[in-house]
Amino acid sequence: MQNLYGINIWGDNNFIIKDGKININYKNRPSLIEIVKNIREKGHRGPILLRFPHLIKKQIDKLYFEFNRAIDEFEYNGEFNALFPLKVNQFPNFVNSLIDVSKEYNYGLEAGSKAELIIAMTHTPLGSPITVNGFKDREMISLCFIASYMGHNITITIEGLGELKTIIEVDSEFNHHIKPKIGIRVRLHSSGVGIWAKSGGYGSKFGLTSTEILEAYELLKESTLLDRLYMIHFHIGSQMNQIAPLKKALREVGNIYADLKKRGAKELNAINIGGGLAVEYSQHIDSKELNYSLKEFANDVVFLIKEIAKNKNIDEPDIFTESGRFIASSHAILIAPILELFSSEYHEKSLRFKDKNPPLIGELYALLKAINRSNAREYLHDALDHMESLLTLFDLGYIDLEDRSNTEILVNLIIKKAILLLKDEDTDELKILQDKIQEKYLINFSAFQSLPDFWGLGQNFPIMPIDRLDSKPTNSATLWDITCDSDGEITFNRDRPLYLHDIDITKDEYFIAFFLTGAYQEVLGMKHNLFTHPTEVIVNFNEDGNYRLDNLIEAENLIELLEDIEYSRNIIDKRLKYMIEESKLLNHSQKRDFLGKLYLYLSENSYLKTIFNYKLY
Numbered sequence: 236m237q238n239l240y241g242i243n244i245w246g247d248n249n250f251i252i253k254d255g256k257i258n259i260n261y262k263n264r265p266s267l268i269e270i271v272k273n274i275r276e277k278g279h280r281g282p283i284l285l286r287f288p289h290l291i292k293k294q295i296d297k298l299y300f301e302f303n304r305a306i307d308e309f310e311y312n313g314e315f316n317a318l319f320p321l322k323v324n325q326f327p328n329f330v331n332s333l334i335d336v337s338k339e340y341n342y343g344l345e346a347g348s349k350a351e352l353i354i355a356m357t358h359t360p361l362g363s364p365i366t367v368n369g370f371k372d373r374e375m376i377s378l379c380f381i382a383s384y385m386g387h388n389i390t391i392t393i394e395g396l397g398e399l400k401t402i403i404e405v406d407s408e409f410n411h412h413i414k415p416k417i418g419i420r421v422r423l424h425s426s427g428v429g430i431w432a433k434s435g436g437y438g439s440k441f442g443l444t445s446t447e448i449l450e451a452y453e454l455l456k457e458s459t460l461l462d463r464l465y466m467i468h469f470h471i472g473s474q475m476n477q478i479a480p481l482k483k484a485l486r487e488v489g490n491i492y493a494d495l496k497k498r499g500a501k502e503l504n505a506i507n508i509g510g511g512l513a514v515e516y517s518q519h520i521d522s523k524e525l526n527y528s529l530k531e532f533a534n535d536v537v538f539l540i541k542e543i544a545k546n547k548n549i550d551e552p553d554i555f556t557e558s559g560r561f562i563a564s565s566h567a568i569l570i571a572p573i574l575e576l577f578s579s580e581y582h583e584k585s586l587r588f589k590d591k592n593p594p595l596i597g598e599l600y601a602l603l604k605a606i607n608r609s610n611a612r613e614y615l616h617d618a619l620d621h622m623e624s625l626l627t628l629f630d631l632g633y634i635d636l637e638d639r640s641n642t643e644i645l646v647n648l649i650i651k652k653a654i655l656l657l658k659d660e661d662t663d664e665l666k667i668l669q670d671k672i673q674e675k676y677l678i679n680f681s682a683f684q685s686l687p688d689f690w691g692l693g694q695n696f697p698i699m700p701i702d703r704l705d706s707k708p709t710n711s712a713t714l715w716d717i718t719c720d721s722d723g724e725i726t727f728n729r730d731r732p733l734y735l736h737d738i739d740i741t742k743d744e745y746f747i748a749f750f751l752t753g754a755y756q757e758v759l760g761m762k763h764n765l766f767t768h769p770t771e772v773i774v775n776f777n778e779d780g781n782y783r784l785d786n787l788i789e790a791e792n793l794i795e796l797l798e799d800i801e802y803s804r805n806i807i808d809k810r811l812k813y814m815i816e817e818s819k820l821l822n823h824s825q826k827r828d829f830l831g832k833l834y835l836y837l838s839e840n841s842y843l844k845t846i847f848n849y850k851l852y
């Protein structure tokens with residue numbers, strides 16, 4: 236079986252491969268390539284971000300299903316509730332889809348800033364929970380009170396005693412009438428694991444220490460807010476790839492919960508376990524990220540809380556989760572065209588044979604023509620040997636630059652052919668050779684904009700071509716984005732190799748997809764070199780099983796982008812116009828023509844047109 240890019244490790248059955256193409260494993264199973272071509276036919280160029288709401292629904296369904304199953308299985312008396320943490324993806328095409336597909340649940344939104352709170356207030360269905368975490372000022376706390384006057388079921392999580400004091404003041408200002416529920420975030424001793432583990436642990440930015448929790452309890456009691464204390468909250472960091480730290484944290488938090496309950500917090504009735512539920516990003520079985528399943532995760536949470544409640548003789552609390560990465564990652568796929576291959580000079584058509592060539596060149600050519608499965612290894616060694624001799628001859632001045640170029644091309648072609656013929660033998664020698672003949676693929680996207688966690692933290696995302704999967708990819712691939720920054724490169728890594736097809740970009744289109752990019756990447760993405768958020772579209776499915784493209788949002792055009800970083804459209808317009816009109820090098824009709832061109836270019840986004848297109852026009 237050929238390498239299918241680990242799709243059975245990270246793909247979660249969301250895709251099927253048919254006729255060499257990746258198809259969406261849903262309804263009429265359209266292929267990604269047909270969806271992309273359909274969008275490009277409408278004139279859109281550059282990278283395209285596809286959103287699939289059915290994949291958001293799938294994750295929400297799984298989360299509720301496994302927790303409710305565990306609740307049944309362990310005869311647990313509390314309820315399960317979930318919230319989506321907005322910081323993971325605040326884009327309207329995502330949030331609106333999320334609200335739409337989660338209608339059958341009491342699914343809510345978690346906000347960590349004023350702007351996110353406004354999204355939560357205007358998008359959460361009345362009655363579904365809202366939680367507000369992170370540092371808050373008086374205004375933000377007032378917003379929470381206003382939300383509760385609107386009828387929202389909102390909980391303010393206090394991250395420090397100062398915040399609680401402000402809540403008490405705001406409560407007086409609002410005449411102690413309607414008020415939000417209150418949660419307390421615990422500063423845990425336990426911390427998570429992996430690159431995002433900082434949210435837990437004693438040095439964490441967030442939460443109250445034991446002493447502060449006791450003080451908070453006293454303050455709540457004195458201020459008559461104790462009957463609003465509803466939730467205990469923790470979050471031990473994202474992409475928690477082992478389950479042990481969660482269990483440890485649950486024991487800590489469960490006992491704090493029980494203690495407060497015993498002390499007299501009658502309305503306290505919920506434990507919020509935050510996020511951290513991890514996603515499998517790996518394309519290689521030996522670098523898998525997860526050591527647990529959602530089922531195990533749900534079982535552990537429900538069982539452990541039940542056990543603590545039993546030991547402490549208290550009622551079993553409702554359980555809240557704020558999983559973000561788990562819900563959002565799989566819904567977005569970024570697809571970008573290849574613009575160029577950078578060792579394409581190694582083509583047979585680039586050979587420059589003369590009437591009389593050095594004999595070793597003739598031999599290399601004969602090796603290339605005669606290499607087959609049974610002689611591949613021997614011919615490969617001969618070719619490498621000849622190359623050494625020819626390069627020495629060049630250094631000594633016996634052969635010229637054309638001979639040297641022919642040598643490089645021929646040896647490169649022989650190595651490629653040998654690798655293809657010997658593909659079933661994974662010897663070190665072949666792997667080393669593959670490293671040497673890496674192909675650089677220039678991709679029409681920005682890693683800074685679309686994969687910031689790769690750039691900043693070295694997080695890998697599944698990458699693969701979306702067609703030609705019925706032929707074996709032979710090029711060890713390094714990917715270059717189109718920024719002028721050498722960090723915008725995904726280098727070939729022998730431990731996690733990526734092979735792509737050898738294509739002639741002047742004849743064929745070739746698209747690369749980046750999967751699991753729906754969590755964190757979009758809003759963390761930055762406009763380095765002034766590349767913008769890509770054109771995005773929602774792929775919904777009709778009753779009849781066919782897909783339709785909804786809410787297409789084009790990437791910002793050049794002038795919008797410049798305005799976004801506070802350039803004046805007016806000044807840019809005026810200067811361009813002035814410089815064309817005053818130019819002594821242009822006649823009247825050229826001026827009109829050039830101005831027309833400039834305005835057209837300004838109305839397009841900053842991604843490149845394919846080189847293939849330039850050839851057509």
Ligand SMILES: *Cc1c(COP(=O)(O)O)cnc(C)c1O
Nearest residue numbers: 470473474510511557558559560
């Ligand atoms: C970031 C965050 C989450 C989401 O974490 P994931 O790992 O994406 O599930 C949940 N709760 C809080 C408080 C957070 O800060």
